[in-house]
Amino acid sequence: MAATALSISKLEKTYQNGFQALKSIDLTVPEGDFFALLGPNGAGKSTTIGIITSLVNKTSGKVSVFGYDLETQLSQAKRCLGLVPQEFNFSQFESPEQIVINQAGYYGIPRKQATVRAEEVLKQLGLWDKRSQPSRNLSGGMKRRLMIARALMHKPRLLILDEPTAGVDIELRRSMWEFLTELNEQGTTIVLTTHYLEEAESLCRNIAIIDDGQIIENTSKKDLLSKLDMETFVLDIETWDGELPELTDMALRKRDDHTLEVDVSRTHNVNNLFLKLNDAGIKVLSMRNKANRLEELFVRIVENKKQKQ
Amino acid sequence: MRENLVALQSILSKEITRYFRIWVQTLLPPAITMTLYFVIFGNLIGSRVGEMGGVSYMAYITPGIIMMSVITNSYSNVVSSFFSAKFQRHIEELLVAPVPNIYILLGYIGGGVSRGLLTGAIVTLVSLFFVDLQIHNVAVVCIVILLTSTLFALGGFINAVFAKKFDDISIVPTFILTPLTYLGGVFYTITLLPDVWQKISLANPILYMVNAFRYGFLGYSDISLTVAFSIIGLFIVAMFLFALYLLNTGKGLKS
Known part of the structure; x- marks a missing residue:
C-alpha cells in the first residue's frame, strides 16, 4: 500500500475579517498520485495550498506531509514540498540562474551542487539560454516554467501547482502536461489546482472538488466520470x-x-x-x-x- | 546547522548582490552627500566656527558624518529590500523553505550591516581628502559602528514588516530618523545647549552612538562609554527579540 504524501484533517481557516475560508476539510493524497483540487473562485483552494506550504496560518486542524506534522516537524515537511504558485513571485531583477541557485541555498544545498542542479533543471525546462537575463525580460510562459524549475531544485517528493497553466498558450500547456506526467511517472506526487478541467481530466488520477470551504467530492477520476449519466x-x-x-x-x-x-x-x-x-x-x-x-x-x-x- | 548556514549565506549573497546591482542608488549617493557636508559644514562654515571639543570643527564632525551614513544606509537597505520582497512576494521563496526565522532575520540584518559598513568605509575615504583623520581607539570605532549598523538594520526590518505601502517605508526615515540624527550631536557638542535641552537630548539614542563613535576617533565624548554601550546593547536585544517575534507570528507576511 502506498504511503500518504499529504494528509489533511479537520482543517479550518477563518480570516481576521471573519470570513470562514475552510470548514473542517479532510483530504488524503497517496504517494505517487496525480491529484487535482478543483473548485470555483473563492472556494478555498488557494487557502488550502497556502496552509500546506506555510504561507497561511491555519485556525485549527492537522496537516502532515509524508508523515511530518506541519506543527511539530515543519522543517522536515517543508523539505518534502515544492510549490509553484499561481502568481509570479520571484525578483524581476534577478536572472533565472540566480533565482534557482538561491532557492537551492534556502534548502541547504551548497552553491557548487546548486549550480550543477540549476543547469539540469533550466535545460529540462528550456530556460538555459535565458539563464543570465533579468527575469522580467522573460515571456509569461517562461516565467511560469521558471517557477517550476525553482520548485524542483531540491527534488521535492510532493509538488504542488496552483493553476500552473493559467495564461499559457495551448502548445506550451501541452508540453507542460508532458513534463508533469513524466515527473509523476518518476515518482513525484503532484497536487494541482486548475480551472482547465480538461487538464485535470487528462492528467489526474484522483480528484477532489472544494466549494464554499468544504470538500463536496473526493474520489477517483474514473468513479467521478462514471457518475456522468x-x-x-x-x-x-x-x-x-x-x-x-x-x-x-x-x-x-x-x-x-x-x-x-x-x-x-x-x-x-x-x-x-x-x-x-x-x-x-x-x-x-x-x-x-x-x-x-x-x-x-x-x-x-x-x-x-x-x-x- | 550546516544547511542553515548555507541558507544564511544565500540570503546574504542575494542581499549584497542586490545593492551592488543598484550601486548608483545605494553606494554613490552617500559619497556625494557626505562630500557636500564636508565642503559646506566642514570647510566653509567650519573655518569660522573654530575649535570644538579641543579639535578643529572639521575633525569634530567627521565621526558624526560617517555615523550618519552608516545609520541611514543600514536602515534603508533592510527596509527597502524586505518591503520589496513582501511587495513582489518573493519573500515566499524563503517562507516555503525550511529556513528558521532567526536565519532569515540574520540574513537581512547582515545585508544591512554590510551596506552600512561599506558606505561608512566610502565616507571615511572621502573624509581623508578634507581632514587628517586620527583614530584614538580602533576597537571602540569598530564595535560602535558594528553595533549601530545592526541596531538600525533591525529598525529597518521592523519598519518593513509593518509597512503596507511604499509611503510607509519613508515615513520613519523622514520624520523620525533624520531629525534624531541631526539632533544627535553630529554637528555640535550638547554642552553648547541650555541645561534643559541637554537633558532632552539624552533621550535621543543616536546621541549615544555618535558620541561613542567620536570617542573612538578623538578620545572625546559628551557621554560615558559604558552608558553608551549599555543603551545600544539594550536596544539591539529588545529590537532583535521583537523582530523575531514578528517573523514567528507571520505579522505582515501571513494571513
Missing part, C-alpha cells in the same frame, strides 16, 4: 431547415441550420439517432462532445450543492 453531442450537418424527427429516448434540438444538439443517456445506443436523422434526410458531417465531460460534472455537482442549501 448524460452526454451532449454537437452534430455539424449539411444546411437543413426542416422539422426535427421525433425521438423518444433522446432530446434533440436545432441550434441553427448547420448544427444540432442532442442529449444522450450513457446507456443508450446512438445508432438509432443516426437512423432517424437519415430517414429525415439530415446528413451529419461530423460529431463532437459539447463540453468537457469533467466540466459538465463539475458544474452539476456545484449546482446541486447550491440547490440543496
Whole structure:
C-alpha cells in the first residue's frame, strides 16, 4: 500500500475579517498520485495550498506531509514540498540562474551542487539560454516554467501547482502536461489546482472538488466520470431547415441550420439517432462532445450543492 | 546547522548582490552627500566656527558624518529590500523553505550591516581628502559602528514588516530618523545647549552612538562609554527579540 504524501484533517481557516475560508476539510493524497483540487473562485483552494506550504496560518486542524506534522516537524515537511504558485513571485531583477541557485541555498544545498542542479533543471525546462537575463525580460510562459524549475531544485517528493497553466498558450500547456506526467511517472506526487478541467481530466488520477470551504467530492477520476449519466453531442450537418424527427429516448434540438444538439443517456445506443436523422434526410458531417465531460460534472455537482442549501 | 548556514549565506549573497546591482542608488549617493557636508559644514562654515571639543570643527564632525551614513544606509537597505520582497512576494521563496526565522532575520540584518559598513568605509575615504583623520581607539570605532549598523538594520526590518505601502517605508526615515540624527550631536557638542535641552537630548539614542563613535576617533565624548554601550546593547536585544517575534507570528507576511 502506498504511503500518504499529504494528509489533511479537520482543517479550518477563518480570516481576521471573519470570513470562514475552510470548514473542517479532510483530504488524503497517496504517494505517487496525480491529484487535482478543483473548485470555483473563492472556494478555498488557494487557502488550502497556502496552509500546506506555510504561507497561511491555519485556525485549527492537522496537516502532515509524508508523515511530518506541519506543527511539530515543519522543517522536515517543508523539505518534502515544492510549490509553484499561481502568481509570479520571484525578483524581476534577478536572472533565472540566480533565482534557482538561491532557492537551492534556502534548502541547504551548497552553491557548487546548486549550480550543477540549476543547469539540469533550466535545460529540462528550456530556460538555459535565458539563464543570465533579468527575469522580467522573460515571456509569461517562461516565467511560469521558471517557477517550476525553482520548485524542483531540491527534488521535492510532493509538488504542488496552483493553476500552473493559467495564461499559457495551448502548445506550451501541452508540453507542460508532458513534463508533469513524466515527473509523476518518476515518482513525484503532484497536487494541482486548475480551472482547465480538461487538464485535470487528462492528467489526474484522483480528484477532489472544494466549494464554499468544504470538500463536496473526493474520489477517483474514473468513479467521478462514471457518475456522468448524460452526454451532449454537437452534430455539424449539411444546411437543413426542416422539422426535427421525433425521438423518444433522446432530446434533440436545432441550434441553427448547420448544427444540432442532442442529449444522450450513457446507456443508450446512438445508432438509432443516426437512423432517424437519415430517414429525415439530415446528413451529419461530423460529431463532437459539447463540453468537457469533467466540466459538465463539475458544474452539476456545484449546482446541486447550491440547490440543496 | 550546516544547511542553515548555507541558507544564511544565500540570503546574504542575494542581499549584497542586490545593492551592488543598484550601486548608483545605494553606494554613490552617500559619497556625494557626505562630500557636500564636508565642503559646506566642514570647510566653509567650519573655518569660522573654530575649535570644538579641543579639535578643529572639521575633525569634530567627521565621526558624526560617517555615523550618519552608516545609520541611514543600514536602515534603508533592510527596509527597502524586505518591503520589496513582501511587495513582489518573493519573500515566499524563503517562507516555503525550511529556513528558521532567526536565519532569515540574520540574513537581512547582515545585508544591512554590510551596506552600512561599506558606505561608512566610502565616507571615511572621502573624509581623508578634507581632514587628517586620527583614530584614538580602533576597537571602540569598530564595535560602535558594528553595533549601530545592526541596531538600525533591525529598525529597518521592523519598519518593513509593518509597512503596507511604499509611503510607509519613508515615513520613519523622514520624520523620525533624520531629525534624531541631526539632533544627535553630529554637528555640535550638547554642552553648547541650555541645561534643559541637554537633558532632552539624552533621550535621543543616536546621541549615544555618535558620541561613542567620536570617542573612538578623538578620545572625546559628551557621554560615558559604558552608558553608551549599555543603551545600544539594550536596544539591539529588545529590537532583535521583537523582530523575531514578528517573523514567528507571520505579522505582515501571513494571513
